[in-house]
Amino acid sequence: MxxxxxxxxxxxxxxxxxxxxxxxxxxxxxxxxxxxxxxxxxxxxxxxxxxxxxxxxxxxxxxxxxxxxxxxxxxxxxxxxxxxxxxxxxxxxxxxxxxxxxxxxxxxxxxxxxxxxxxxxxxxxxxxxxxxxxxxxxxxxxxSTPVLERDIREHCADVNKLMIISPDVGGVVRARALANRLGADLAIVDKRRPKAGVSEVMHIIGDVSGRDCILVDDIVDSGGTLCNAAEALLKEGAASVSAYCTHGVLSNGAIKRVEDSKLKELVVTNSIDPNARKSASGRVRTVSVAxxxxxxxxxxxxxxxxxxxxx
Incomplete structure (x- = not known):
């Protein structure tokens, strides 16, 4: 080999x-x-x-x-x-x-x-x-579900308070797989995308009051979807909102957008070289899929x- x-x-x-x-x-x-x-x-x-x-x-x-x-x-x-x-x-x-x-x-x-x-x-x-x-x-x-699950268990104080959130209807299967492994509940963000790279949150499907919410997605690019979803979840009474994404593209000022958002933390894998990012952030953490x-x-x-x- x-x-x-x-x-x-x-x-x-x-x-x-x-x-x-x-x-x-x-x-x-x-x-x-x-x-x-x-x-x-x-x-x-x-x-x-x-x-x-x-x-x-x-x-x-x-x-x-x-x-x-x-x-x-x-x-x-x-x-x-x-x-x-x-x-x-x-x-x-x-x-x-x-x-x-x-x-x-x-x-x-x-x-x-x-x-x-x-x-x-x-x-x-x-x-x-x-x-x-x-x-x-x-x-x-x-x-990446096993990698994300392990990291969530290591950094979550109370797994029973967790709620896994799919940021759109298309990601429900991915979010449900992680929720099942953690024994957590699932909620869905109903959003619409008027044009490429722009998203608007319409509704939250599920009761997130008092829950530690974790948004799960495959790609975070501009970060707009996650930041908008975090704000909507907190308005619905969520205790905190973090995000776990497999591929951290993080283009077009995404890191600053995360820094200025209501997200507690964004965790990505190293499928894309983290050293290639132009700026670092204390709120963006990397886990290894090696x-x-x-x-x-x-x-x-x-x-x-x-x-x-x-x-």
Missing amino acids: KLIAGNSNETLAKAIAEHLDTPLAQAEVRRFKDNEIFVEIQENVRGEDVFFIQSTSFPANDHLMELLIGIDALRRASARRITAVIPYYGYGRQDRKVGGRTPISAKLVANLIVTAGANRVLTLELHAGQIQGFFDIPTDNLF PLMGDAIWRIAHEESVSSLFE
């Missing part, structure tokens, strides 16, 4: 390698003067089971091209099997046509990865589960069940 890291999230890649007690293989990703990307694998990978670790986070296009060119380099180097390990799948929110003459970019990116030569994909918390069907190769979609992804990689390499990680 060989582990290779792209430039998008070397921190996570090193943590996965440490968890597996397997050093990262030597590879170089560099750019020519015209900014063309060049990937050179500096170890023999012929006949090897290779895992290329690369989130397609900001800058998404550069990191996507690194992934595609790296896969192509491994295929031409006669790797036996190439697994694209994508902790954060960029373009995942473009999973359907939202209007006339619009693309389904999540499918296009899947086609590119398959065409480049990947034999299978390992990813984390896809924005929509059906994206797995966009790939014509085996795809394992991990869930053990989860490392265990999944080990199981794939040894032909064992991945789904049993969540049983």
